[in-house]
Structure formats: structure tokens, C-alpha cells
Amino acid sequence: MDGRLKPGHDADMESVWTLHPQLAADTVAIGDLSLSRVLLMNDANYPWLILVPRKPALVEIIDLEEDEQVQLLGEIADTARALKATTACAKLNIAALGNMVDQLHVHVIARNLGDAAWPKPVWGTAPPASYERAARERVVEDIRRGLQIAPSR
């Protein structure tokens, strides 16, 4: 009754990371790296991965501690290499935007001349295309193998 905030409650709430519901709705999970969950965007127009650091209350890359930023960079680079190796894409697009979904997430997208948005950025340019289940599973398995990770759930 001394008027101070009880550190237990809010701290506990903040300490549990959960994937933002919009990201959960738009993706399938590929697996977990040390820091980040790796997701595949439900859009067959482009092989499109998303990394989400599994730490609560992050919005910006600079919200991470410096060593965590370096860890995220390493995971971005590993993911970019795996994506480039499995897709032989012409260009990688890597971005942390977060204007629509405020949970920190990093897009790693394989782009090719003549893809549905080329040369524009992918966001909001072309309507998402549905994956056939087998094609989607093939991308998921390719990335799992490239990153040497097991399913996250």
C-alpha cells in the first residue's frame, strides 16, 4: 500500500515474448535461431522470410542491446545467404520497417527481375499470391536445411 508499482506483475507480462497476431496470421513458422524466430510470408510472389527477435517489447533495432544487435545481424546474414543459395535470386531486399506491425521484425526477401513488384518494393505493390501446399513446404524445408534449424513448434 505504499503506492509504488509492483514490479512483479508488469515485469512478468513484459517478460513473455509472443509473436504479434498479425505476423502469426500472415506467415508460417520455419524454426528458431538463437535470437530470432524465422517465418515464411504467405505470399508465393516472392520467397519472403521474416526474422522476429524473441524478446518482448522491441520496436526498433536500436532497442536491442549492442551484442543482441550483432547477433541479429549474424542471423540476418545467415538467412540472406540461405535464401540466396536456395533461390538463386537476383537481389536481396532486407528491411526493418514496422509501420503497420510494431513488433520488431526484419524482412529478408528474394527478388528477381520480372517478379510481381519488380523493381518496386514488395509492400503493398501486388496482391499476395497463394502458395500451393507442396511448394510452400518445399521452401520451408529448403530454408530449414540452409539454416540447419528444426521446426519451432
Place this chain on the structure above:
Amino acid sequence: MDGRLKPGHDADMESVWTLHPQLAADTVAIGDLSLSRVLLMNDANYPWLILVPRKPALVEIIDLEEDEQVQLLGEIADTARALKATTACAKLNIAALGNMVDQLHVHVIARNLGDAAWPKPVWGTAPPASYERAARERVVEDIRRGLQIAPSR
């Protein structure tokens, strides 16, 4: 006359970094960090910085050596913090796309609710707005002070 490429010529050409002419045309130089040149995009719609590592023949972040990637990350984080501190922006957008200009460059953009493209990405969304000279110089000086750098040329 043995048909081999002469290593001297091409290697010399490749060893000299110059700013891509499209980036030069679209920006003003703010200054140089250890690895990157810092540029201000000529678009008053958003405080919009671009980092260009001063090393030739780079297209992707993963073309950099690992220690250079970490250096670039540090410069991105410093630039993001300086931009956020001077603009009090609602969100940072950080991206390496390169679909139009193939020289590796990283966008660091201050976004605000109700800006010319919000909540969309800035690329290709709204026509660029001209800076008044004094306003542009103010942004340049603020970022120079925030990053503690002198003019690069």
C-alpha cells in the same frame, strides 16, 4: 600476349570507390563515418538518410566481410539514434533494397504518422518534395552534430 587478363587494370578500377551517380544526383553529402558516407535524400517529405559503405563493388550486405558488416551495423545504429534524437520521429525505417541502384546503400528514414506516405514505405509512394535551402542545411547540421562528423567534401 598470353591471353590472361591483366590483373593491374581491372583491379585498379575496382579498387577505387566512387558514389553511384544516381545516389549523387538524389542526395547531398553530410559526411563520412569510418566505413560509410552519410547522405541526405533530397526529399523534404521525410528526414531520409542513406549510408553508403566506401568500398568498391558491393551490392549486398553479405558482400562485406563479417567485421565490416558489424561496422556497418554500428554506423546504422548510430545514424538511427542521431536521426531519432534530432527528429523525435515515431518510427525508423531501415532498409537495404537496391533494386534500382545496385551500389550497396542503406536507407535510414524518420517516419511519422500522417507523413506523405504513412503507413506505406516511402519508395515510389509520394512525389519528392523540395527542401528550402535553410531547412535542408538545418537537417544536415543536426545530423553532423549528432554523428560528430565533418563535411565529407
